Amino acid sequence: MYCISAFCCMSVRKMVRALTVSALGLLALLCLFPSEPVQAGKVLVLPVDGSHWLSMKILVEELSRRGHEVVVLVPETSVLIGRSGNYTTKFFRVPYTLAELNANLDHIRKSALEKPQQLTDIIANLGNLMRFTDMQVKACELLLYDESLMKSLRETGFDVLLTDPFLPCGTIIADSFSLPAVYFLRGLPCRLDEAAAQCPSPPSFVPRFFTGFSDKMTFSQRVRNTLMTVFEKYLCHKLFDSFGELASRYLQKDTTYEELLSYGAVWLLRYDFTLDYPKPQMPNMVQIGGISSAKKGPLTKELEEFVEGSGEHGFVVFTLGSMVSQLPEAKAREFFEAFRQIPQRVLWRYTGPVPENAPKNVKLMKWLPQNDLLGHPKVKAFITHGGSHGIYEGIYNGVPMVMLPLFGDQGDNVQRLVSRGVAETLSIYDLTAEKLLVALRKVISDKSYKEKMTELSAIHRDRPIEPLDLAVFWTEFVMRHKGAAHLRPAAHELNWIQYHSLDVIGFLLLLLVTVIFVTVKSCMFCFRKCFKKTQKKKKE
């Protein structure tokens, strides 16, 4: 504190002098105690489009800033990945147009907004996932068989492949180029990440995706969670077998996606235990949850004026993620109606039709500086779909939430925050202005939401090293040591039966049964002998 006051009392000249002195001092220090030099390397990046790219981009740009040569492979019809001065982009052909891609995404959006969020979700989510992966298998095939591109990449002599294994193409390239791979992800469907990393995941306290269970389950929930574990095996088979076939054909060896994936050197997981439930980890799993939250910039003058004008009531931020910026008119009306009745101002990322009498306290925008707004002291609540980026930014800035899960892992994410008492959830399917109002007023006026969120935020921000630095460190580590072999568990050499010691248990049971059998038989034999003797004697 006294340092801040000292800073306030400093004249500008003094500040400049202090900065110069500090720079010189640091330079001298660095010269006296040189740290291990980081050799610039060559990084090949195969990202996943959409929101997945938003956080990976931060790592990619930082690697480039630190002097590494970064080449990003971009599908021709990309939604969010684009050219940049910070890294080289190489485009590859895909067998679908942007319109087709958008039509597929529209279908996902539509089904999320119009269908009730019930048990059928699992099937709906699966359908969406399978259509998506099907498209990507074809895109991957085009990339792999683009001989001139592959030749030029091979000749570049990369040191590491950075990829989001949500799409398996990267692992095939890593295997083909004999490159160590670093994975950057939030998690994989059907827990393929845990399976591939040989990470134990007891269904008794690790809830499965799409179940919406917490880590504290009733007996009936544990039964369903266990059944889901079995179902996931089938799901993985359905989702990724066509990739396995492509990999086997391309690499000319019999393999599966899980096997390819298992060679990953390091898993950079966007996990954090302020959001996720504590569960077992493997040594090559590195938690970098919240990697996108720290970078905060100032608001534009216009935005600053709008939020400052909200007075003591403050303002509410509302977005439904990068994929949903429009709503059906009837649904949108419910939101406008609710916002009309609150004293807070509202900033809403919305590009859909606006009713004539739209309330004055609502500002609609094509794009929101979400993290910068959530970091503003006047923000009171965050209405969000429960994507992991938004959630981490909300936690980082300690903002209570009203959550409207749409698809994918959002239902599970939302459940985690609701169970921590920092958020309320509503179904977007049957949302009314009244329901929204109740939830919004609750998270704003009931102080416990803000208190718990502030506590969660303090824990989330209190870490020995920033997620971005950690991600950079491990990527560079893999480059320096050509992998991370010392973190690879011997479990990879066991099959499922051996891993779970079922052969050993079977053998020991057999041994036990044999011993019991032989003992009983021997006893009976002795008993009969003795008995016969006694009978004989009696007869005699």
Add this chain to the structure above:
Amino acid sequence: MYCISAFCCMSVRKMVRALTVSALGLLALLCLFPSEPVQAGKVLVLPVDGSHWLSMKILVEELSRRGHEVVVLVPETSVLIGRSGNYTTKFFRVPYTLAELNANLDHIRKSALEKPQQLTDIIANLGNLMRFTDMQVKACELLLYDESLMKSLRETGFDVLLTDPFLPCGTIIADSFSLPAVYFLRGLPCRLDEAAAQCPSPPSFVPRFFTGFSDKMTFSQRVRNTLMTVFEKYLCHKLFDSFGELASRYLQKDTTYEELLSYGAVWLLRYDFTLDYPKPQMPNMVQIGGISSAKKGPLTKELEEFVEGSGEHGFVVFTLGSMVSQLPEAKAREFFEAFRQIPQRVLWRYTGPVPENAPKNVKLMKWLPQNDLLGHPKVKAFITHGGSHGIYEGIYNGVPMVMLPLFGDQGDNVQRLVSRGVAETLSIYDLTAEKLLVALRKVISDKSYKEKMTELSAIHRDRPIEPLDLAVFWTEFVMRHKGAAHLRPAAHELNWIQYHSLDVIGFLLLLLVTVIFVTVKSCMFCFRKCFKKTQKKKKE
């Protein structure tokens, strides 16, 4: 590199100026960008005597250096823990004299040196452990019922308890004072640490203590490892039940040591995957292996002259740890004979009888600056008993080893390094000069040992944050947040049957059997009905 050259060319005056400038600069920087202030806290420490204390002391001193008030509870008859200007010590009575303690240790030493290192080790190790814990239960009781000391401690209002749970007394005090606990350890007998932290530990690739197995086991080894897992349960019961009884009596509630232990906020484990095999971890397990290696000082003039005089052949460092500084005369003679035949000089921590014609290339010392010597460029090999401190110092400095495991986890530690091709092992029981010579020549002249060790060292030293800083961070984290509740898995609320989903599996099997039974019965019923009808018709 160029920075070092620049440093060499600097005049002393310039260096002093650069340092002053850097200090001023850093001060200015800190004032401009103040980091989150760390509030000074109160730390109660209950360490374990002997080599366990050597690394915990480093953390204790660092916490004190960072402004925390540290109180260390020391048994009156302590071997290595003593008064210090860096922290407050409070002595407590123990029911044994230093002579009795030494007699117990002598027994352990003797049995290690004179008995063959075979299967009987497990029983010998157990016996030693049980005698030791028995002594400590009594000491703990005296401490707990020392009312004036406990009252004064309670009134101090500590923020955290730092303890080595190898002895359980700390957990009882933490529970009684409602203090969050930070554990500092290398591991616990019978894997009680993993059990208490709810960490999965599949016997298929996690070798058990005292087995000497690697992580790649044959079927027969896996069978023995599984049996050892069962045996460990019994062992834990034998070792710690008396502590559980004491805890139940003192805390006036029904509890066990495992239960008390499970409330630990953070486990600071002296693990590192350059030594240990990769295995599952829990989120509150923090790896700080090698915490004692980094602090390196210069050698004394006398030592520097001795090692520099070794010329191109270099020198060998030989210690058997803090507990063994003497050997039976016949055994010592074998060492002297071997050393006479090598061109290297030898530095040996030895206080036993010396033969008249002791070779000139051997320097005997009461105490060795082990880490400083292992960091010297002329060191060629390290003869060690395989204690974890020595091993980490050897790995840190990249020195190949000849290992003579004595007791405890040393046999397992040694196995890990031998399987990595960076060490040779010998049994001290039947050691001869010739055997030692062969091993020593092998690790010195076969370049692969040095190469592999240099690689291992590079990996070990390449970490995002130093172990000591990490240990300090997590201790302070627990103080700041009064624990680390967000890292506590829900598994703690499950019993053994629930954790392994045995109830769910049983229920599902029952369901399956019932369904099959009902289906079969229904089919049979229908079949019989149809059959009867047909028979009737036929009859008609």
